[in-house]
Amino acid sequence: MSSTEFKKRVYGCVVVKAVNANYNADFNGLPRRLKSDGSFYATDKSFKWLVRNYIKKNYENEKVLFRKIYDDKFVDTVDLKKAFELITETTELKDLKKKDILPKLIDCIDVRLFGAVFSPENAKKTKSDENKSISVHGVVQVNHAIDLFGKGKVYTDEILAPFTSIGSMSKATEAHYIHNFSINPKNLSSWKNVIKKEEDEKEKSLLDDGKENSLKVLSQSDINILKNSFNNAATFYDSHSKSGVENELSIYVTLNENSILTLPNFAQFITFKKGENGEKNSFDISGLIKYLTKHDEEIASIDIYYIEELTTLVFDNQNSKIKIFDLTKTI
Template identity: 35%
Template sequence: MSTTFNQRVFGCAVIKSINSNYNADFTHQPRTLPDGTVYATDKALKYTVRHYLSRRHPEEKLFYFRSLSDQMQPRTLDETYAHYFGELPKGKDEIIRKTVANKLLSCIDVRLFGGTFASKNGKANLSMHGPVQISHGMNRYPDGVIYSEQIMSPFRNSGEKNKDSTMTTLGTQSKLSEGHYVHHFSINPHNLDELVRLSGGQALTEADIQKLKEALSSGATLYDSAAKAGTENELMLWIQLQPGSLLVLPSLVDKVVIKSAADRRLIDLAAITELLQRSAVKDHIERIEIYRDPTTELSNVPAAAELLDLHAFSLWRS
């Protein structure tokens, strides 16, 4: 069995989106704040992590990930539990909760992100605070513009009143010309300590962390669709603290600067480097790793950082 992971981590993941729509709202437009800033929710990055794990590590159970029943309908929460673990246990509420928590902790996405479990019978309601917390991703390249284009369906609209109409349906799709979304993340394995102790379930492991690194470095690139073609992982910064350190770092989102440099983009890490060099911070750091696309230009990289190719993970594994 893999060793339990007990250290705290801070970092960020940068997602590049060129003529693409990384995270659409319900009108199919790239999401924007009231001031016009383009952003993506934390759920967008979490989805790419779960999708990556489902494709590259099928041996792992993913509880909070859509699955279909034999009737080709998305399973309910209770149906998903039954699919993986059988029917909900019976007995005292305390025993039911401990049993359900123990089972859920066998799922890697629960060990990473936690989750809320509210069963139909109400006897196994749980709120699990996951170790991995991810912020909304802010577009740090302000020069990108949102545009829309018309597309044509090969089918006639069945609701057209004129039954003799031969016109096919027109629609629109919206994309962002260029964006570089920065998600901050933190990992505190001790968020699960009490739940693991009370239920006897599986704690976060070194193997889980390795798979998370893979997914944060490769998940967006792997998830390819018509809307998301052009959305790729660009950089993943991993700052692992010394064992026992209680240091808390601020969000790194506004400390990543994306600059234009001739016909390319430059990621400037000067503000992060300055933060990590502070006397109150640097002694708490065990290691710094930067996984980046080899074509990505970086400046002001922390001197202690190890530069790694994000494609070095088993992205293209058959």
């Protein structure tokens, strides 16, 4: 994959369907619902967890920091400090300064994409050591998802297990969750100036020219991995509770490099209609395409991913910048 730096901003959305499934459970094991009106929703954390899992399982050369890592005895999970040392092949975190920690953090693709708050408890400032806490603003921001369908119900099944008493599992009959997201590569530039040198070098960045070149930036390869993950991560993770959770639609609107255009939430432009009598489910994205066409001079491309055999898209395909792709085809 290409290591060319990716500099353009992107706005988009990902739709995840859940049929007789529990995409994002609350602490009671029920599909999450808004207290205001009872509609289904899902957190950004649930989707990003699936993305991290997809990257970890399909891109062995990429480092993923925020994931479960068990200790040598497979009894318990390790803390953030230990995970950092294992993933980045660092002998002792306490021996590193911030200027050494930052490049190692950014070397992890999930930190490059989603950012991180790195503040291991046993690495905090002491009289003889600097504070090693770092907050990294990720280039990819994912919003909580709302349900476009709005007619699903929750039901609970009693289940038997070989070594326990009767349990239960709750699922939603049907929901179509839409996560909006944005990608801003410029967030990376602020990382280089997060940390400052000692008192005698206050005016300089901690990272000199040699160190600055060692910091990874968002690449075309990262974007390709992100797209493959966004398009397939939900379908790929096929656990018992998430059987029936699948990717359904992805839209990526890439702006011209020098554009300062900001785009609103795509969910308010898209409507979902459930197929009846053997018809396919459909998404009407006419309003979105019409709005984007108003800003045509600011937009480099509009990429739409879905499975034609399962889903119908309704829109006026007169915009030459629109390209249609099969959702399951990786880049």
